[in-house]
Amino acid sequence: MLEAVLERLTYASEDTGYTIARVATGRAGPDLLTVTGPLLGAQAGESLRLTGRWGSHPTYGRQFEVYSCTAVLPATVQGIRRYLGSGLVKGIGPVMAERMVAHFGAGILAVIETEPGRLIEVHGLGPKRTKKIAEAWEEQKAIKEVMVFLSGVGVSTSLAVRIYKKYAGASITVVKNEPYRLASEVWGIGFKTAGIIAQSRRDPARQPGADQGRAAVHPVAGRRQRALLPPATQLDHRCRQDPRGGPGPDRPVPGRARGRGRRRPRTGTR
Numbered sequence: 001m002l003e004a005v006l007e008r009l010t011y012a013s014e015d016t017g018y019t020i021a022r023v024a025t026g027r028a029g030p031d032l033l034t035v036t037g038p039l040l041g042a043q044a045g046e047s048l049r050l051t052g053r054w055g056s057h058p059t060y061g062r063q064f065e066v067y068s069c070t071a072v073l074p075a076t077v078q079g080i081r082r083y084l085g086s087g088l089v090k091g092i093g094p095v096m097a098e099r100m101v102a103h104f105g106a107g108i109l110a111v112i113e114t115e116p117g118r119l120i121e122v123h124g125l126g127p128k129r130t131k132k133i134a135e136a137w138e139e140q141k142a143i144k145e146v147m148v149f150l151s152g153v154g155v156s157t158s159l160a161v162r163i164y165k166k167y168a169g170a171s172i173t174v175v176k177n178e179p180y181r182l183a184s185e186v187w188g189i190g191f192k193t194a195g196i197i198a199q200s201r202r203d204p205a206r207q208p209g210a211d212q213g214r215a216a217v218h219p220v221a222g223r224r225q226r227a228l229l230p231p232a233t234q235l236d237h238r239c240r241q242d243p244r245g246g247p248g249p250d251r252p253v254p255g256r257a258r259g260r261g262r263r264r265p266r267t268g269t270r
Contacts, residue, residue, distance in 0.1 A: 001049065001051050002033075002035070002049075002050040003025065003047070003048070003049050004023035004024060004033065004035070004048055005023060005025075005045070005079070005082075006021055006022075006023050006039075006043065006044050006045065006046045006047075007023055007032055007044060008022050009021050009042075009044060012039070016158060017038040017158065017161030018158070019036070019038065020034065020036050021035050021039065021042070023048070034060060034062075034064070035050060035052075035063065035064045035065075036063055036064070036066065037065055037066025037067065037069070039069050042069065042071065043086050043087060043088035044087070044088075045079075045083045045084075045086030045088065046071050046083060046088065047071070047073070047074050047079065048069055048072065049069070049070045049071075050064065050066050050068075051067050051068045052065045052067045053067075067156070068151055068156075069147075070144075077101055077106050080101055080106060080108060081097050081098060081101045083097075084096075084108070088140060089112075089133060089137055089140065090133070091129050091132040091133040096122070096124065096125070099122050099123060100119070103121060112133065112134070112137050116130060116131075116133065116134035116137070117130065119133060142169050143164065146164050146169075147160055149171075150163060150171070153175065153197055153200045154196060154200045159186075159188060159189060162186050162188060163175065166185060166186050175197060179195075179197045180195075181194075182194045
């Protein structure tokens with residue numbers, strides 16, 4: 001585990017969340033370390049708790065490969081000032097962050113969280129801008145809540161980024177109530193992975209095999225699920241769908257005579 005303050009973003013992909021960043025840690029002294037991996041929503045000035053492993057890039061040298069990331073709110077006045085002035089919360093720049101911290105001190109984050117209306121006490125903040133700051137704060141909080149929840153049900157950070165990009169604030173609801181939607185709607189998640197996510201929630205109604213009736217709602221998931229069944233079960237499933245019965249050992253496919261194989265190629269001349 002690595003605890004660090006994000007100093008700057010070198011590269012960040014909006015599609016996958018993959019990020020290359022430079023961070024500062026107490027152990028490294030004034031030198032900055034390079035971290036790589038999915039850091040959805042991370043901004044300069046944030047305190048991060050990172051899990052992963054150290055690796056070595058042939059060109060850029062030693063760097064920390066991130067598996068998961070958790071944002072930790074700063075506790076000091078200096079850290080809060082830097083956090084708010086980083087651009088993480090829309091509507092707050094370095095100058096305004098200085099004013100807000102000067103007025104509320106270390107309690108400014110609690111004010112934004114629970115009493116955003118009080119921000120109008122700060123010189124230069126009116127109702128319109130205060131509302132914008134409160135909405136941006138809630139958006140950032142929602143992203144972090146989604147990432148924490150998905151991590152708790154066994155979803156890797158890279159897949160969690162894709163899920164959030166697809167469903168945004170509805171991500172938790174979809175994963176909780178309709179996990180098999182992920183198999184047909186999120187690239188990189190198959191039926192097996194969706195089943196693992198459902199199982200991790202310890203909900204019997206979501207166990208693999210309990211969603212056979214979902215084929216009508218989620219045809220892709222239904223086809224994948226039947227493909228995992230033993231051949232005899234697949235045949236029985238097809239026969240139940242068609243009251244006339246499906247093709248099988250005792251019912252040849254219409255239009256094809258029993259026992260006929262491929263035509264032999266013609267040889268010789270006419």
